[in-house]
Amino acid sequence: MDPKDYRFSTQISHLALDIGGTLIKLVYFSPNGDNCEDGSIVVGNGCSVVQGRLCFAKFETRKIDDCLEFIRFNILQHSGVQHPNGTAGDKISVKATGGGAFKFAELFKEKLGIVFDKEDEMHSLVSGVNFLLKTVPREAFTYLDGQKEFVQIDHNDLYPYLLVNIGSGVSMIKVDGDGKYERISGTSLGGGTFLGLGKLLTKCKSFDELLELSHLGNNRVIDMLVGDIYGGTDYSKIGLSSTAIASSFGKAISDGKELEDYQPEDVARSLLRMISNNIGQIAYLNALRFGLKRIFFGGFFIRGLEYTMDTISVAVHFWSRGEAKAMFLRHEGFLGALGAFTSYKDKSHGNDLKPHHHAVQRAVLNCSGDDNCRHIPITANLSDGEAIECSINLV
Ligand SMILES: Nc1ncnc2c1ncn2[C@@H]1O[C@H](COP(=O)(O)OP(=O)(O)O)[C@@H](O)[C@H]1O
Ligand SMILES: CC(C)(COP(=O)(O)O)[C@@H](O)C(=O)NCCC(=O)O
Structure with missing residues (x-):
């Protein structure tokens, strides 16, 4: 493979998206150092093991343009991939899950030249949780x-x-x-x-x-409490204390109040x-x-x-x-995106790619706060998911 193509195809597969009804979640690998090569160690079988972090970002789905800009400026360009207006010829495949992987597929292709490799939402959620539970301590x-x-x-x-x-x-x-x-x-x-x-x-x-x-x-x-109905006492016979909610919003029935009150x-x-x-x-x-x-x-x-x-x-x-x-x-909101990310390795079985292609090898939580994702200049909500230190295999 031409070295330029190698770099191109490996770099961008470090991004996965979960586009939901309310939020778009991104998981991407940020190598230690300014680019992938700096952080990589070539191991015996010809793979490069790259040290870095899994980073997290989210955007409101209704503000999808912010997400497109984020990917364009922070991930495509950072990876050395420049597609200001992707064309049909410059296809980049990225793992995507959630309903938006269907709904917004054309938009991503048109604006960024990104083609979604779709992963099932439920499958991704389960893979994401299993990955976290098995790999990340204190999750x-x-x-x-x-x-x-x-x-x-x-x-x-x-x-x-x-x-x-x-x-x-x-x-x-x-x-x-x-x-x-x-x-x-x-x-x-x-x-x-x-x-x-x-x-x-x-x-x-x-x-x-x-x-x-x-x-x-x-x-x-x-809320109408059991005590409101029972004159201040518990209904202990059926295990309900006087402070238990008997009916959510129930007081509004008889309070004689408007919403503004x-x-x-x-x-x-x-x-x-x-x-x-x-x-x-x-x-x-x-x-x-x-x-x-x-x-x-x-x-x-x-x-x-x-x-x-x-x-x-x-x-x-x-x-x-x-x-x-x-x-x-701890990474509650990124289950689907993480699952889609880890699926880069699943698909390697049974095709030309070697096993462990982009497999996340180990993960140690990095709790260093602000230091995470420091190369990112434009606004995204990064604080919601702590970065996970890991290394990945590039074949
Ligand atoms: N910053 C936020 N903006 C909008 N909703 C948020 C935000 N943070 C948390 N939420 C809550 O999370 C829900 C979306 O959760 P999420 O797991 O991303 O689902 P989906 O995949 O359907 O977008 C919202 O409906 C809302 O209740
Ligand atoms: C359709 C969905 C899987 C989409 O996932 P979401 O974007 O909400 O995370 C989810 O909204 C859902 O499971 N809704 C509940 C439908 C029901 O069982 O009644």
């Missing part, structure tokens, strides 16, 4: 009563588990092994519902603003609680259906927010009477 944790505890993952006792991905909508997947999974349930009441209803009800403009508001609010102003922060709090609680409960019911004890929650809805994780954990704990465990992931 999974529990969160209950304000206590975060990292979970030691036993590779020999990982399956089966339930994966609940809370994106715009929610998918629930029973995972039995690598590439062995079944989507067993889902609900349309997900992150998109929280954000959509939140925008309508509070006039918030963004997810972050809505979260900020929810921090300040009190859900009991709007409620504080937006209380509305945001009730909404967050309602969505989180409902997902926790449906997750538990599905875990019960299949006798699953471990439930991993992913998706960008969670955003590492204590209140959300606590609500989900309490719901799982309460309904399962402590039998099932809710667990969360």
Whole structure:
């Protein structure tokens, strides 16, 4: 292969995208040093092992042009690939998953000369979680009563588990092994519902603003509690305390108030609680259906927010009477994109490429904060996923 072509084709396959209903997630490999060659070590079988980091970025899907610019200026040019206006002749193949891999395929081809090599969304989610759980230390944790505890993952006792991905909508997947999974349930009441209803009800403009508001609010102003119905007492016979929510938003029935009479922060709090609680409960019911004890929650809805994780954990704990465990992931929002990224290696089997083509060899979390992704000049939300140090094989 012409060395120029070699560089061209290997560099750009270090990017994978997950284009969802609300957010576009990017995972890309950033070699240590200014370019790939600087960080690479050639090993005996002719492969170069390149040291670097997996970096993460996200964009709102409605602002897809920002994402296109980001890829053009930070990834294509940084890789030595210059396609200001890609043409049909300059095809670059990139792994992509999520609904947007279909919806926006033409746009990426037209604007960047990128052709999507599509990976199934559910498959990518599962691959992403398995990669994280098996490779990245201190990835999974529990969160209950304000206590975060990292979970030691036993590779020999990982399956089966339930994966609940809370994106715009929610998918629930029973995972039995690598590439062995079944989507067993889902609900349309997900992150998109929280954000959509939140925008309508509070006039918030963004997810972050809505979260900020929810921090300040009190859900009991709007939620009808068991005590409100039972005159302040518990309904202990069926295990409900007086402070349990009997009916989300139920107080609005008889308060005689208009929406404007409620504080937006209380509305945001009730909404967050309602969505989180409902997902926790449906997750538990599905875990019960299949006798699953471990439930991993992913998706960008969670955003590492204590209140959300606590609500989900309490719901799982309460309904399962402590039998099932809710667990969360540090790279929660990038499961699909990571799965698509790791699929560069899967496709190498059975074709001309050697095994381990672009296989992520090992990963150690790099918690160095600002130092991550420092070559990136234009704005992207980089703080949401900590970079993962790793090396990759280039054949
Ligand atoms: N910065 C953000 N902008 C919009 N939504 C966000 C943001 N951060 C978290 N979210 C929440 O995450 C959800 C999207 O999660 P994600 O896993 O990316 O799903 P999708 O693949 O459907 O886009 C949104 O519906 C919203 O609830
Ligand atoms: C259609 C989807 C898989 C798309 O994924 P997303 O962009 O929401 O992450 C998801 O929104 C979903 O599973 N919705 C729930 C549909 C249902 O089971 O009712």
